[in-house]
Amino acid sequence: MPDNSELVMKGVSRIFPGVRGGQPTEALRPTDLTIERNDFVSILGPSGCGKSTLLRIVAGLDRPTTGTVTLEGQVIRGPGADRGMVFQSYTLFPWLTIRDNVAFGLREKGVPERQKWEIVDSYIDKVGLRGFENHWPKQLSGGMQQRTAIARAIANNPKILLLDEPFGALDNQTRGLMQELLLGIWEREQKTVIFVTHDIEEAIFMASRVVTMTARPGRIKSITQVPLPHPRHYTVKASPEFSELRLKLTEEIRGEAIEAATHG
Amino acid sequence: MHPLEPISPRSRVLLGILFFVLFIAGWSFATFGGFVSKTFLADPLTMLQDGWLLLTKQGFLWDIAITVWRVVGGFILASLVAVPLGIAMGAYKPIEALLEPFVSFARYLPASAFVPLLILWAGIGETQKLLVIFIGAVFQIILMVAVSVSATRRDLVEAAYTLGAGDNGIVRRVLIPANAPDVAETLRLVLGWAWTYVIVAELIGASSGIGYMIINSQALLATGQIIFGIIVIGVIGLISDFAFKSLNRWLFAWRLA
Numbered sequence: 001m002p003d004n005s006e007l008v009m010k011g012v013s014r015i016f017p018g019v020r021g022g023q024p025t026e027a028l029r030p031t032d033l034t035i036e037r038n039d040f041v042s043i044l045g046p047s048g049c050g051k052s053t054l055l056r057i058v059a060g061l062d063r064p065t066t067g068t069v070t071l072e073g074q075v076i077r078g079p080g081a082d083r084g085m086v087f088q089s090y091t092l093f094p095w096l097t098i099r100d101n102v103a104f105g106l107r108e109k110g111v112p113e114r115q116k117w118e119i120v121d122s123y124i125d126k127v128g129l130r131g132f133e134n135h136w137p138k139q140l141s142g143g144m145q146q147r148t149a150i151a152r153a154i155a156n157n158p159k160i161l162l163l164d165e166p167f168g169a170l171d172n173q174t175r176g177l178m179q180e181l182l183l184g185i186w187e188r189e190q191k192t193v194i195f196v197t198h199d200i201e202e203a204i205f206m207a208s209r210v211v212t213m214t215a216r217p218g219r220i221k222s223i224t225q226v227p228l229p230h231p232r233h234y235t236v237k238a239s240p241e242f243s244e245l246r247l248k249l250t251e252e253i254r255g256e257a258i259e260a261a262t263h264g
Numbered sequence: 265m266h267p268l269e270p271i272s273p274r275s276r277v278l279l280g281i282l283f284f285v286l287f288i289a290g291w292s293f294a295t296f297g298g299f300v301s302k303t304f305l306a307d308p309l310t311m312l313q314d315g316w317l318l319l320t321k322q323g324f325l326w327d328i329a330i331t332v333w334r335v336v337g338g339f340i341l342a343s344l345v346a347v348p349l350g351i352a353m354g355a356y357k358p359i360e361a362l363l364e365p366f367v368s369f370a371r372y373l374p375a376s377a378f379v380p381l382l383i384l385w386a387g388i389g390e391t392q393k394l395l396v397i398f399i400g401a402v403f404q405i406i407l408m409v410a411v412s413v414s415a416t417r418r419d420l421v422e423a424a425y426t427l428g429a430g431d432n433g434i435v436r437r438v439l440i441p442a443n444a445p446d447v448a449e450t451l452r453l454v455l456g457w458a459w460t461y462v463i464v465a466e467l468i469g470a471s472s473g474i475g476y477m478i479i480n481s482q483a484l485l486a487t488g489q490i491i492f493g494i495i496v497i498g499v500i501g502l503i504s505d506f507a508f509k510s511l512n513r514w515l516f517a518w519r520l521a
């Protein structure tokens with residue numbers, strides 16, 4: 001395919017109907033966005049800006065009121081294994097061991113036993129959870145659970161990986177380590193990734209492009225290239241280039257955050 | 265003693281036993297002290313003697329076996345029908361819309377009130393006894409299972425969808441395993457209620473069973489036997505409840521991990 005664009009959103013909007021005769025909520029203004037293959041895009045915005053709604057529409061878990069999303073030319077009509085997702089809440093299946101959790105999608109696909117466990121074990125290694133394969137999710141810390149959730153999504157080999165504030169519930173130190181881990185996997189494996197966050201530093205550190213969104217109703221405010229070289233080390237966060245980007249995005253987001261805080 | 269403050273396992277067991285001791289002491293005081301007429305309430309020793317005679321001379325073990333078989337039989341029949349229906353109702357909203365109003369209504373029909381009708385329909389044999397328990401249990405199980413399945417964590421269902429699960433996969437690999445512990449807990453609860461229905465069924469039109477023995481003893485003013493029968497039911501209930509709880513803990517260890 002000569003066209004290198006993987007995911008194309010055209011005029012995607014979402015209006016939630018009013019509850020009990022109330023006003024409908026416009027969560028997302030018609031939005032256009034194109035994401036290229038193996039791109040790592042962060043979507044940054046204050047809470048309630050529709051960034052999660054946008055991601056859920058791409059995942060097929062929510063339907064746009066207008067517009068279409070296409071993945072490799074195919075219109076998205078519902079959820080599917082080609083779009084893996086990691087949620088902010090811990091969504092490991094509590095009745096399955098870590099190993100069986102990671103194997104969930106492969107089993108659904110009907111991958112042969114031996115090959116399945118090879119893939120599962122290799123991803124368990126990559127997220128550093130060897131030795132915990134037979135634990136239940138409840139026995140693991142939040143960071144380990146999210147690592148499993150990442151392994152579970154990538155083991156399924158999706159065309160695009162969607163992350164909805166995956167490290168939002170983690171403490172600061174764990175969060176930093178998780179960012180490096182995910183970035184390391186991305187640098188090695190090359191995947192198309194959309195990463196939703198409200199953390200400016202996280203958005204810059206992870207991505208090659210940062211898309212900022214306005215307060216409700218959400219729409220794209222700006223798209224910023226992140227020209228920092230790969231592989232990125234956490235020390236890049238102290239570099240002047242990084243600070244400059246942080247300052248620029250902070251300015252942009254600040255106004256929106258104030259808007260969101262006053263109008264809710 | 266402070267609110268919600270835990271106590272040691274040892275004192276928990278001791279306190280639990282203490283109340284049984286107090287209860288029997290109160291009973292002994294009332295009967296041996298002559299405060300209650302022997303006609304109306306047998307003393308603990310008479311009760312034990314009567315019980316021994318029942319077991320050794322009057323084939324009460326057979327009655328116990330018959331009653332257990334009725335409870336378990338009716339309960340298993342009800343579970344086989346109700347659990348799949350409840351899962352289908354919880355998972356698929358049109359099925360819920362179709363059945364929920366009727367099941368909610370039927371749930372309040374007292375099983376005991378069906379006894380005369382069921383005698384007309386099914387006679388006084390085993391079928392009638394099983395049907396009483398079936399009617400008493402089936403609607404309760406359907407509704408409770410449907411409620412659990414409806415309340416399945418949405419994010420787990422969504423995660424399964426993004427991992428490529430289809431509708432069938434969602435039911436088989438998310439809704440059922442996620443709710444299996446709740447379903448087991450529901451069954452444990454309803455089994456307890458089934459014991460109430462079986463005795464009612466045996467009080468009328470029966471020729472065997474614990475309930476039959478009780479109603480017979482009433483005619484003979486044998487209160488010792490009646491009390492022994494009641495205690496036997498309590499003990500069996502306690503044992504089955506304990507077995508059910510242990511089984512659930514073993515089956516669903518992931519929940520406690």
